[in-house]
Amino acid sequence: MLVSKKAQGHLIALFTIFIWGTTYISTKVLLAEFKPIEILFFRFMLGYFTLWILAPHFLSWQGIRKELLFMAAGFCGVTCYFLCENIALTYTTASNVGVIASLAPVFTAILAMFFLKAETPSLRFYIGCLLAVFGVVLISFNGKFVLSLNPLGDFLAVVACLFWAGYSILTKKSSSFDCNIILLTRRFFFYGLILMLPALYLFNFEWGLVRFYKPVNMLNILFLGVGASAICFVSWNYAVKLVGAVKISIYIYLVPIITIISAVIILKEPFNLIAAVGTLLTLSGVVLSQGKRSKKQ
Template identity: 45%
Template sequence: MTEEKKHIMGHVMACGTQFMWGATFVSTKVLLTHFSPVEVLFMRSILAFAALFAFYPHLLKVKEKKQELYFAGAALCGIVLYFLLENTALTMTYASNVGIIVTCAPFFVAVMVSVFYKSERPDRSFYIGFVIAMIGVIMISRNGQTSLHLNPLGDFLALLAMFSWGIYSVILKKISEWEYPMVAVTRRFYFYGILFLIPIVAMQKKIGSISAFADKSVIFNILFLGVAASAIGFLAWNTSTKWIGAVKTSVYIYVSPIVTVLLSVVILHEKLTAVSVMGAVLILGGLILSQQKSKLNAHFTEERRKFR
């Protein structure tokens, strides 16, 4: 595959992944009536590992043993801490608050990646697009509500989740430079994720009932979360990060609130408001702008060259 095709496919996969991840709230809501958040994450990880192993049954032979620390770190930050912090935040603060904070992920990723990689420092267009998109996210999340309710601890946990995702993006970018098969890399992430989750699951006082699997909807939703959202989703997201960079990939997180609104209308039969439509338009505008190279920056760069 040529570099140009990889670049195009990277954008397509990143956008497609967010459409799929935006649908996970419905499946998660169904499963949380039978299982705890940790159990859901544990089952997702096991299914993702199994699916990736079935697709690529080859062992990953690392070149240096210290690289295992990077794989373990990525699993800890991107799979375990991110989801546990986010799910815990949802139990302590308003979903709209978490939705707004989670969509700030591109900013966290941009700042953290730019600290370690000068080649991926975003320009003005990224930050302008971020502000526009966030206005749209706030419009969708608040949906006409004028009062803002805060829960310091819950909101702080959501911020920690974004910080964890930023670290994951930095580690993933480093791992992508090693030219390992991304399917094997993603599978290794889930391997370490399962190891980290085992003691957490074991410490739970109450365990979900096995009889819940008699419900076909439970089986369908856990398969969707494990195989589609986790195995395929993370593989596509990690590959996109490798092909177009962590910052450009993270910008597609803006798509998630739009998917949530559409699913709420189609599945939950919620009313589509003018505020939501305006918010979606601003999000799309911010996303497009964030992916463009700033002409203003290019102009300033050219002017500086003239005076050298």
């Protein structure tokens, strides 16, 4: 029995989120010797060249209007999202960022109402979102209900969510152009890396390639660059093309679940009843939100 394109999209999204959910482990290991901006630059530079290997073909100039759209996607999804999130983590707690990041699907749905007229989410979608947000709150705090307000860090985390929502909308619009998805993603990476250059100066970027002589550093940056960046950005963009930005964005709620499971298995971190309830609520919210859309277009 053949799987429908939408079903393929959901399966691809699940695969992508599984990989993204484990990136926390690799990033945590690399942060012992690398600055956040260095990890960001190296992973996307590696991802960019990986996409050249996967598809060694040039994407011709698509015209100023389309190229500006591609540039905006790279700026939002590569440069600004990760930069804002990484900087936010230096000012606020990981729990705060985790909870705030769960707002990304809601922001995506709101932007879609204005820019993607065909994607009108139903009430069921929003109820599922609220359920999943509550689950993420339980997971992020893991039973420790201490919300430490750090205005700058929390604000940057919200801004990061908005940038990811913008990226989701821009990739959906870009997918309507008749471009190979790998070449298109590579173009996003190119613009993202170019627009990242000023940040390298501002945050005292250092090459220090000798650090990659350590197998643990090399393996983790390969995982982030080849797997989490090159392959997963292509698969995510393809899933958005098949299913839609709003529907696919809901899978972001699964990231903290996968992260916690990975941390328990690899880092031997504790997993208590509160986290288990949060996991169940998040999964329930995701399932509920995947119901039929509102028929209003």
